Amino acid sequence: MTIPFFGKSIFVPSDIIAAWILSIVLGAILFIYVMNKRKWPLIWEYMRTTNHRKIGTMYILFGVIFFLRAGTDALLIRLQLAQPHAAFWVFQQEKYNELFTTHGTMMIFFVAMPLLIGLMNVAVPLQIGARDLAFPFLNAVSFWLFLAGAILFNMSFFFNSAPNAGWTGYAPLSTDTFTPSVGNDYFVFSLQVSGLGTIFTAINMIVTIVRHRAPGMRLTRMPLFSWATLITSFLILIAFSVLSMGLYLLMFDRMFGTGFFSGDTGNPVYWQHLFWIFGHPEVYILALPAFGIFSDIISTFSKKRIFGYPAMVLSIILIGFLGFMVWAHHMFTVGLGPMANTFFAITTMLIAVPTGIKVFNWLFTMRGGVVKITTPMLFALGFIPTFVMGGVTGVMLSVAAANFQYHDTHFVVAHFHYTIIGSTILGIFAGIYFWYPKVTGKVLDEKLGKWHFWLFIIGFHLTFLPMHVTGLQGMPRRVYTYQWGDDLFALNLTSTIGAFLMGSSMLFVGWNLYKTHKHGKKVGNDPWDGRTLEWTVQSPSQENTFEPMPIVKEMDPFWYAKVSGEKLRTTNNTRPAPISVNTILPFCIAFSLSIMSLGMIYTWYLLAVLGGASAFLLFIVRSLTDERKAYDLKEGHSNE
Amino acid sequence: MKNILIRIRLLVFACLLTGCDISVLDPQSKTADNQAFLISFSFALMMIVLIIVFLLMTRFVWKYRETEHNKNTIPKDIKGNKKLELTWTILPILLLTVLAVPTIAVTYNQSATTPKATTQDDAIHIDVTAQQFFWTFTYGNGKESTNELVIPENKSIVFHLKSTDVIHSFWIPSLGGKTDVLPEKELVYKIDNPKKGTYDGKCAEFCGVNHTKMRFTARVVSEETYQKWLTK
Ligand code: HEM
Ligand SMILES: [Cu+2]
Ligand SMILES: [Cu+2]
Numbered sequence: 001m002t003i004p005f006f007g008k009s010i011f012v013p014s015d016i017i018a019a020w021i022l023s024i025v026l027g028a029i030l031f032i033y034v035m036n037k038r039k040w041p042l043i044w045e046y047m048r049t050t051n052h053r054k055i056g057t058m059y060i061l062f063g064v065i066f067f068l069r070a071g072t073d074a075l076l077i078r079l080q081l082a083q084p085h086a087a088f089w090v091f092q093q094e095k096y097n098e099l100f101t102t103h104g105t106m107m108i109f110f111v112a113m114p115l116l117i118g119l120m121n122v123a124v125p126l127q128i129g130a131r132d133l134a135f136p137f138l139n140a141v142s143f144w145l146f147l148a149g150a151i152l153f154n155m156s157f158f159f160n161s162a163p164n165a166g167w168t169g170y171a172p173l174s175t176d177t178f179t180p181s182v183g184n185d186y187f188v189f190s191l192q193v194s195g196l197g198t199i200f201t202a203i204n205m206i207v208t209i210v211r212h213r214a215p216g217m218r219l220t221r222m223p224l225f226s227w228a229t230l231i232t233s234f235l236i237l238i239a240f241s242v243l244s245m246g247l248y249l250l251m252f253d254r255m256f257g258t259g260f261f262s263g264d265t266g267n268p269v270y271w272q273h274l275f276w277i278f279g280h281p282e283v284y285i286l287a288l289p290a291f292g293i294f295s296d297i298i299s300t301f302s303k304k305r306i307f308g309y310p311a312m313v314l315s316i317i318l319i320g321f322l323g324f325m326v327w328a329h330h331m332f333t334v335g336l337g338p339m340a341n342t343f344f345a346i347t348t349m350l351i352a353v354p355t356g357i358k359v360f361n362w363l364f365t366m367r368g369g370v371v372k373i374t375t376p377m378l379f380a381l382g383f384i385p386t387f388v389m390g391g392v393t394g395v396m397l398s399v400a401a402a403n404f405q406y407h408d409t410h411f412v413v414a415h416f417h418y419t420i421i422g423s424t425i426l427g428i429f430a431g432i433y434f435w436y437p438k439v440t441g442k443v444l445d446e447k448l449g450k451w452h453f454w455l456f457i458i459g460f461h462l463t464f465l466p467m468h469v470t471g472l473q474g475m476p477r478r479v480y481t482y483q484w485g486d487d488l489f490a491l492n493l494t495s496t497i498g499a500f501l502m503g504s505s506m507l508f509v510g511w512n513l514y515k516t517h518k519h520g521k522k523v524g525n526d527p528w529d530g531r532t533l534e535w536t537v538q539s540p541s542q543e544n545t546f547e548p549m550p551i552v553k554e555m556d557p558f559w560y561a562k563v564s565g566e567k568l569r570t571t572n573n574t575r576p577a578p579i580s581v582n583t584i585l586p587f588c589i590a591f592s593l594s595i596m597s598l599g600m601i602y603t604w605y606l607l608a609v610l611g612g613a614s615a616f617l618l619f620i621v622r623s624l625t626d627e628r629k630a631y632d633l634k635e636g637h638s639n640e
Numbered sequence: 641m642k643n644i645l646i647r648i649r650l651l652v653f654a655c656l657l658t659g660c661d662i663s664v665l666d667p668q669s670k671t672a673d674n675q676a677f678l679i680s681f682s683f684a685l686m687m688i689v690l691i692i693v694f695l696l697m698t699r700f701v702w703k704y705r706e707t708e709h710n711k712n713t714i715p716k717d718i719k720g721n722k723k724l725e726l727t728w729t730i731l732p733i734l735l736l737t738v739l740a741v742p743t744i745a746v747t748y749n750q751s752a753t754t755p756k757a758t759t760q761d762d763a764i765h766i767d768v769t770a771q772q773f774f775w776t777f778t779y780g781n782g783k784e785s786t787n788e789l790v791i792p793e794n795k796s797i798v799f800h801l802k803s804t805d806v807i808h809s810f811w812i813p814s815l816g817g818k819t820d821v822l823p824e825k826e827l828v829y830k831i832d833n834p835k836k837g838t839y840d841g842k843c844a845e846f847c848g849v850n851h852t853k854m855r856f857t858a859r860v861v862s863e864e865t866y867q868k869w870l871t872k
Contacts, residue, residue, distance in 0.1 A: 093849050093850065093852075094849050096852075097846075097848075097849070097851075165846075166846050170806075170807060170845075170846070172805070172806050172807070172823065173806040173807070173846070173847060173848060178805065178806055178848060262823070263824075264824070267824070267825075268806075268807055268822065268823065268824075269822070302704070302715070303714060303715055304715050304717060304718065305717050305718075305719065307718060307719075307720055307721075308719075308720035308721070308725050309719070309720070310720070311720065311725055332751075333752070333809060333817070333818050333819055333820045334807075334820045334822070335751075335752040335753065335754070335819065335820065335822070335825070335827040336751075337751060337753060337754075338747060338748045338749075338751040338753070341747050341751045342743075342744050342747050342748060345740075345743055345744070345747060346740060346744075349736045349739065349740060349743075350736070352732060352736060353729060353732050353733060353736070356689075356728060356729075356732045357725070357728060357729060359693060360696075360724075360725075360728040361720075361725075363693070363696050363697055363700055364700075364718075364721075364724065366700040366701065366704055367700050367704065368704065368715055368716065368718060369704050369715045370704065370706050370710050370711070370713060370714075370715055371700070371701055371704045371705050371706060372706040373701075373705065373706070381697070381701060384693070384697055385693065385694060385697065388689070388690060388693045389690065392686035392687075392689055392690055393686075395682065395686055395736070395739070396679065396682045396683060396686060398743075399678050399679075399682050399739065399743045399747075400743060400747040400751070401674065401675055401678055401743065401746040401747045401749075401750045401751075401817065402675050402678040402679045402682065402743075402817075403817070404675060404750065404816070404817020404818055404819070405664045405672075405675050405676075405679065405813070405816075405817040405818075407809075407817070407818060407844065408809060408818065408844045408845060408846075409844070469662065472662045472663070472664040472665060472679075473661070473662050473663055473664070473813075474663045474664065474811075474813035474840060474842065476811075476842055476843070476844045477846075478846040478851060479851065479852040480852050481852060486840075487661060563714060
């Protein structure tokens with residue numbers, strides 16, 4: 001469609017017009033709803049909050065919204081691939097490239113990451129007996145940076161310049177020579193902004209877990225989700241720093257004529273190294289927290305402590321460590337030579353060992369227990385076979401010479417969806433069902449939850465199992481169509497049907513939320529007969545949790561207290577807790593940085609300088625505020 | 641051994657979907673044959689793991705599920721079990737060692753290298769130039785062809801891969817795995833003993849707008865036909 005614009009007429013594809021209309025309509029409905037229900041104070045409160053549960057809730061809320069967006073991309077991909085020579089709507093060629101790039105990038109950075117970080121925010125402080133994260137202000141900054149990055153990324157689509165070089169952004173395709181439009185600048189800056197937030201979260205989680213555990217909560221007694229969070233945070237710290245550097249260099253190549261990744265001075269393979277030194281640990285950043293969630297859930301609903309706790313902790317650490325030594329298994333075909341290929345094949349196989357240990361420990365946790373199949377447990381039970389299937393194709397992929405065949409085909413697409421959806425997404429669903437009462441005070445409806453599970457898991461396998469075969473039949477990834485002669489029709493159609501089954505399962509989530517909030521009853525502190533400290537505090541958790549502070553004598557302290565019919569001992573003598581404040585500064589900082597990014601993307605340098613200066617000014621303001629003073633005066637505390 | 645593997649290959653995939661031909665598992669050259677062997681071998685080993693996990697899980701969930709009977713019992717706590725845990729640490733290591741041996745052997749043989757390292761005399765050398773979005777093949781006598789590769793059967797063919805713009809990837813599923821085609825750096829990939837036939841070739845590395853259409857045909861012909869074609 002062509003639209004007149006300041007005297008010129010510009011071409012706008014119809015999908016973008018549809019998206020504008022849809023967003024405006026939804027925005028208007030939301031606005032009217034907020035007006036009618038007088039929700040402005042609530043929104044204002046959340047915009048200024050530094051409380052971990054509220055920030056966690058916002059992470060989850062926006063993660064789910066972006067999940068719907070990226071999921072729509074997935075359905076559009078599947079519609080375009082449903083039959084040979086298809087020409088569905090506008091999604092061929094460049095549009096298709098934008099489609100899988102936004103799908104992949106959003107799913108990883110703006111869906112999986114925030115949902116996991118949201119669950120960490122909600123659960124970790126409660127699990128270890130902390131009153132909040134160590135740096136509540138920083139936590140709010142992290143959140144708003146994530147949201148700023150995500151919105152920036154989404155804007156590119158609305159202005160018809162979505163990034164189009166794949167979520168891996170391989171140079172030299174991603175340099176300005178081959179993709180001159182601003183799309184990939186959006187990619188660089190939105191990941192840069194949200195990545196900064198992620199790094200801050202990692203620091204925050206590490207300090208919280210190291211400094212703010214309840215008395216007696218030794219590391220050797222810590223729940224496995226908290227352990228996974230700790231190790232994941234170290235991985236984030238390293239991996240996201242590397243990504244940040246890579247993006248920084250790419251920005252110079254794109255905007256200021258350097259040649260790090262192309263030309264005589266540079267080498268496109270450097271980008272691949274940087275990207276995968278980030279990228280492989282990233283997949284464990286996504287998987288480890290899910291492992292943690294499942295460990296806690298399986299133990300809770302088997303009424304047994306986790307089997308082989310020390311081995312479970314050790315294998316998390318080992319996986320995290322090995323995760324940094326395998327990145328080149330994504331690069332078997334770039335000619336690193338026989339030596340490198342063999343080395344990375346072997347290290348990759350090694351990771352299967354600690355992963356296998358975890359799987360068997362989960363299974364043996366159930367043995368001899370009483371296995372109660374609630375919705376969270378159902379997701380855990382779906383996770384084990386699904387993830388193991390992704391794991392075994394992982395081992396197959398590590399066989400370097402065979403990888404020459406699998407690489408960049410739909411076999412790989414199948415593999416990584418089995419691992420990412422199998423662990424991360426199922427883990428997130430399980431975690432949301434599990435901790436929902438800690439967020440809202442209500443338990444989600446079990447029956448609808450089970451509908452959600454079955455539709456999702458059946459749809460999932462229907463979608464991705466056939467892709468193993470289409471890959472081996474020679475279907476490369478990132479192609480928008482295939483031919484009749486390729487013999488790929490039946491399997492691709494099956495995939496598409498499966499994808500819609502998965503999509504339809506999300507309707508049950510919506511229905512469930514509605515039903516639970518309309519008719520659900522408030523539950524007490526401990527709806528699942530839990531084992532760890534989060535089930536001792538109110539549902540939803542309040543801002544002054546753990547007063548008085550419990551004293552921990554063993555692993556799963558709450559469970560053993562219940563079994564022996566005693567109350568947890570408590571104390572009032574605790575470390576000073578982080579102080580919660582209400583402040584709009586984090587929001588403003590993130591806003592300034594997105595203005596700066598926009599200025600950079602469109603090379604309106606004046607705007608960039610304004611945004612940057614404003615962010616810098618806000619840093620100074622922040623450095624000069626000390627909320628402890630006001631707090632001490634008010635409460636009559638004297639600090640340390 | 642080989643026989644069993646071929647049978648597994650055929651059985652599992654064929655009965656999964658009768659009628660489809662899976663080019664990677666129907667290799668038409670020595671190179672692709674080795675790769676298909678690795679695929680089937682690793683698949684067989686991994687099926688063992690998969691089946692054990694499935695069986696254990698089904699059994700445990702069924703046997704220990706909550707019933708009216710055990711609803712209120714509190715199961716005995718088990719902290720772990722050294723012997724069991726050692727078992728599922730050591731057995732996988734053994735399994736992976738078994739897999740690692742052929743992996744290393746074939747990988748050492750087949751990994752793409754830089755031009756210096758290839759010293760086989762009787763091999764046929766072909767220059768492959770990838771460019772957005774087509775392939776040019778240059779033969780020993782200077783003949784060029786576009787999007788059509790012609791090679792003689794039962795020879796060693798050495799491809800010298802080079803790109804003029806972005807990264808592409810050279811792939812003929814029936815004849816062997818892929819090798820990236822880089823700008824600024826020549827890579828060399830060898831395919832041994834192709835069989836007569838016509839096969840699809842594809843670009844396997846996303847390279848821009850028409851990546852999808854960057855396909856070519858590979859014709860493997862007899863020696864005489866090849867010589868005739870060269871001088872035509
Ligand atoms: C909801 C169901 C989903 C469906 C039907 C789906 C489908 C697909 C398909 C067909 C592709 C391949 C596109 C191509 O190569 O042409 C793809 C790519 C991808 N998907 Fe998904 N996907 C789903 C969910 C997810 C989730 C939950 C994640 C991660 C959290 C994810 C991450 C990715 C990534 C990273 C890529 C690679 C993009 C690229 O090649 O740059 N997907 N997806
Ligand atoms: Cu990896
Ligand atoms: Cu290509």
